[in-house]
Amino acid sequence: METLGIQSKEGFGEYLGLQEDFGHSKKAIFVEVQDKIKTRIAGWAEQFLSQAGNEVFVKAVAMAMPNYAISCFKLPIGVCRDMEKAIRNYWWRGNKQKKSVHQMSWDRLMKQKRFGGLGFKDIQCFNLAFLAKIGWRLTQNPVSLLATVLRDKYFLGDSFMDAYKGRKTSWGWKGIFEAHKVLKQELGWRVGDKSSISIRDDPWFPKPPTFRVRPRVCLQGTKVCDLIDPVSNTWNADVIYEGFERDDVVPILSIPLSRIGCCDRLVWHYNVTRITRSNPGTGWWYAS
Known part of the structure; x- marks a missing residue:
């Protein structure tokens, strides 16, 4: 800052919809993602869409909104469940005078269509899949900038597949390491x-x-x-x-x-x- 003469201040607010400063409450950090989904759903709930139109909205809009957050960090389970609850209530919504009835379990609707479901995403599993993709990239490209930084900080001298979670590590690394177990189960040697x-x-x-x-x-x-x-x-x-x-x-x-x-x-x-x-x-x- 002194060398280049650049002015700076503490923190820079939000970046791509997430707070720059991670506090002790991780749920509070991602509450804005939840609020955006609920706001969008509330606006669409007034539209008279067919069931097929609602399905497209849920898959292409509501479940796609948290993609950036879940591709970088592991969301708390409570946050994932709150998002799914808002989407479930929209899907089974009734009218203002009558409470909606959930005619089928959400677990069944999350199955693929060929297995009797509608293909809705399990946000928690989708979160782990995104993080496992980062782990796969660390394995395939160990000389990348991200792999080099994480290796020097968390698993010096070892490969990503041999890394440990460690103590007092960052929230981002903890999320990637959670997907480490998923990745390890699905990898094999050619x-x-x-x-x-x-x-x-x-x-x-x-x-x-x-x-x-x-x-x-x-x-x-x-x-x-x-x-x-x-x-x-x-x-x-x-x-x-x-x-x-x-x-x-x-x-x-x-x-x-x-x-x-x-x-x-x-x-x-x-x-x-x-x-x-x-x-x-x-x-x-x-x-x-």
């Missing part, structure tokens, strides 16, 4: 140069839900590279048949191996961009 994948401990086996496999006790190898013929760069069928149960052999042999020496790397199990290269019946797909 077999590349086979040097870093543990047969018993890492999720590399192409079969949900755990994506892990338990070999027989007689298997001596500890890394996936021990299952591959180094000369032909193909799976060693004899070792696999001897070391694994019969039901686990075919999924392992169906995993394609790199011909150009790609490195092992983490992949997202359910990334839709990789469905075209999936192995039928395994629920697994691979990055090129």
Whole structure:
């Protein structure tokens, strides 16, 4: 400030709809987001929209308004429930003389349409999904500015997947770390140069839900590279048949191996961009 001659003051109010200064009450910080949703709903409640029009409004407007807040911070559960309550009351609203009746549970309406619901979002789960996306970016781009700052401050010398929550950390980091557990459950290894994948401990086996496999006790190898013929760069069928149960052999042999020496790397199990290269019946797909 002294060098550049820039005037400054304590705090700068709001930024993108959120208060700059986070106090002790996190619920009070996000109350403005709640109020905006309630104000918008109150205005639309006077409109005579069809049920289909109300569905579009709820999905495209009401549930999209807190997107910036939930993409950066973990909202308190009470805040998420208050938002959903306001949206529920709008959806099942009656008239001024008669109280609305909720004819179906909100949990059912949040299911996809093919499962009998309407596809409304669970705000709390959507919040965790946004934060897990940040964690995925930290994993995929560890040299980015955000990853560098967080690594130097919270998990020095370790990868994001090995980080700990720590004590007296920021609200933003605590939110990202909450999604860390969600992310960890859905990540798996794509077999590349086979040097870093543990047969018993890492999720590399192409079969949900755990994506892990338990070999027989007689298997001596500890890394996936021990299952591959180094000369032909193909799976060693004899070792696999001897070391694994019969039901686990075919999924392992169906995993394609790199011909150009790609490195092992983490992949997202359910990334839709990789469905075209999936192995039928395994629920697994691979990055090129």
